[in-house]
Structure formats: C-alpha cells, structure tokens
Amino acid sequence: MKDAFGAPQSLLVLGGTSDIAQATAHRLVARRTRTVWLAGRPSPALEKSAESLRQQGADTRTVAFDALDPEAHETALGKVFAEGDIDMVLLAFGTLGDQARDEADPLAAARVAQTNYTGAVSAGLICARALQTQGHGSLVVLSSVAAERARRSNFIYGSSKAGLDAFTQGLGDALHGTGVHVMVVRPGFVRSKMTAGLQEAPLATTPEAVAAAIETGLRRRAETVWVPGRLRLVMSALRHVPRPVFRRLPL
Template sequence: MKDAFGTPQSLLVLGGTSEIALATARRLIARRTRTVWLAGRPSPALETAASGLRDLGADVRTVAFDALDSDAHEAALGKVFAEGDIDMVLLAFGVLGDQARDENEPGAAVRVAQTNYTGAVSAGLICAKSLQTQGHGSLVVLSSVAGERARRANFIYGSSKAGLDAFAQGLGDALYGTGVHVMVVRPGFVHSKMTAGLPAAPLATTPEIVATAIETGLRRRSETVWVPGTLRVVMSALRHVPRAVFRRLPV
C-alpha cells in the first residue's frame, strides 16, 4: 500500500531500461519504495539497471517482457501480481523510430505503432485489471506532447502517442471510482539516449525533471501531467493553429 504521503511501496516498471523510468524509481526509492519489478527484454542493460537500484536499498527483481509479444503479456505480468500487491505501474516503454526510414519501410512504421500503441493497450489493460482486483494502485502512462498534434517531421511516432494518450485517458475514465488512479504524463523533448544526436526542441527537459513531476503528480493524484508545465499552454495554442498555417511552422 502507499504510505501516508502517497508514495508507492511497490513499483512495476514496464520498460525496465527507460531512463525516465529509472530516474523515477531512484526518486521513489529515496522516499519509501522498497520493492521494484523491472520488466523488459532480458539483456545486460536490464541487469545493470536492476543492480543499480539494488545498490540504493530496494528489493529489485526482473521479469522478461516484450512489448511486441502481446500473447505473452498476461503470463509475464500475472507472475508479478501473483507475488503481491503493486502500488504503482509505470508504463514507460516506447520507440522513437526513424521518420525518413519508416515512411519508406512500412514494416518499420508498423513496429513503432505496435510498440507504442498496441503493446501498451495490451499491457495497460492487463495491469488495470490486476490493480482493480486488488482495489488500489496507480497506473502511470508516459505519453508525449508529440501526440497532441501530428507534425510532418514525426507523424508516425506522434500518431502512435496520440493513440496511447487517448487510450490512457479513456482507461482513466473507465476506472474512475474503482480505487485505481490513472495518470498520463506528457513530456516534451527529453535529453536521453533515445534522442541523442537530435536537435533539442524548445523547453527540453531531462529524465530527472520528468521523474520529479511524476512524483508530484502522484502525491496530488493528478490525471494529466505536462513536463514542463508551460507546454500545456504552448500545445493548447498549437492545437488551434489553422492547418494551412501549421504546415508552414518550423515545429
């Protein structure tokens, strides 16, 4: 169960090598989180991530999980929930893709969509059902401001995040009143391995800043968190720009 300050004592990370997820786990462990499950493809990186969190004093376990293998999701995630209640699930997996390549290789574009959306729908529903069965818990979904309005430069990634965002918002409405809290996190450009080599966008942030926003959102039981908060206003304005004008903007 969460403590009196709303800090989860147990955490399941879907996407166990995500820099944002690991920054969040470190921050929560520094408070009261004691049990952490890292779900991801078995790899040295996953084991290194687990070892690093163990050094902070947490009981950390790993579980094999592949966003693209939805047929195996129920068994993998069921194994975690069978071990005890989970206070917080952080859905943090996703791929950016390569827009230029993906436009010319539809199969690659489909993998972006399957990872960011289809895989998230599968895992999100399974976790939501388990959280509802135990009667409490938070499902935190890492979305993106890219899903607010598709841009020419990354509309494949953006459309997959738009689908994820709509799914998570709807899931939150469906679970309202059940004791399960769904929080959608919309970061802007985050300096990370995934964005290495790309020109930073305005209002760029870091995994640590996103982690702080997630912790604050949990404490407030927020339903939507923008990182940084200024993006709420920026994206509201961009959503209402006429399409003919939007096409000419350098965004």
C-alpha cells in the same frame, strides 16, 4: 499499500531500461519504495538497471517482457502480481523510430505503432485489471506532447502516442471510482538515450525533471501531467493554429 504521504511502496516498471523509468524508480526508492520489478527484454542493460536499484536498498527483480509479444503479456505480468500487491505501475516503454526511414518502410512504421500503442494497450489493460482486483494502485503512462497534434517531422511516432494518450484517458474514465488512479504524462523533448543525436527542441527537459513531476502528480492524484508545465499552454495554442499556417511552421 501507499504510505501516508501517497508514496508507493511497490513499483512495476514496464520498460526497465528507459532513462525516465530509471530516474523515476531511483527517486521513489530514495523516498519509501522498497520493492521494484523491472520488466523488459532480458539484457545486460536491464540487469545493470536492477543492480543500481539494489545498491540503493530496493528489493529489485526483473521479469522478461516484450511489448511486441502481447500473447506473453498475461503470463509475464501475472507472475509479478502473483507475488503481491503493486502500488504503482509505470508504463515507460516506447520507440521513437526514424521518420524518414519508417515512411519508406511500412513494416518499420508498423513496429513503431505496435510498440507504442498496441503493446501498451495489451499491457495497460492487464495491469489495470490487476490493480482493480487489488482495489488500489496507480497506473502512470508516459505519453508525449507529440500526441497533441501530428507534425510532419514525426507523425508516425506522434500518431502512435496520440492513440496511447486517448487510450489512457479513456481507461482512466473507465476506472474512475474503483480505487485505481490513472495518470498520463506528457513530456516534451527529453535529453535521453532515445533522443541522442537529435536537435534539441525548445523547453527541453531531463529524465530527472520528468521523475519529479511524476512524483508530484502521484501525490496530487493528478490525471494529466505536462513536463515542463509551460507546454500545456504552448500545445493548447498549437492545437488551434489553422492547418495551412501549421504546415508552414518549422515543426
């Protein structure tokens, strides 16, 4: 159960090698989180992430999980929930892809969509059902400001995040009143492994800043979190730019 301050004592991370996930897990463990499950493809990177949390004092375990293998999700995630209640699930896996390459390779584009959307739908529903059975817990889903309006430079990634964002909002509505809290997080450009080598966008942020915003959102039981917060206004304006004008913007 969460403590009196709303901090989760147990955490399941889907996408255990994500920079944002790692920053969030470390921040929560520094508070009161004591049990952490890291789900991801077995790799030295996943084990390294787990070991760093163990050194911080958390009882940390790993579980094999592949977003592109939804038929195995029930078994993998069921194993975690069978061990005890989970106070918070952080759905943090995803892939940026390569827009130019993916436009020329429909199979590669489909893998981006399957990872970011269909894999998340499968895992999200399984975790939501388990949290509802418990009668408590938070499901935190990493979306993106790219979900707000498709841009020429990354519409494949953006459209997959738009689907995930809409799914998460609908799931939150469906679970309202059940004791399960659903929160969608919309970061802008995050300086991380995923964006290494890319030109930095305005209002760029860090994994640590996203982690801090997630912690604040949990405490407030927010349903939507923007990182940084100013992006809410920026994207509200961009959503209403006429399409002929939007096409001429360097986005």
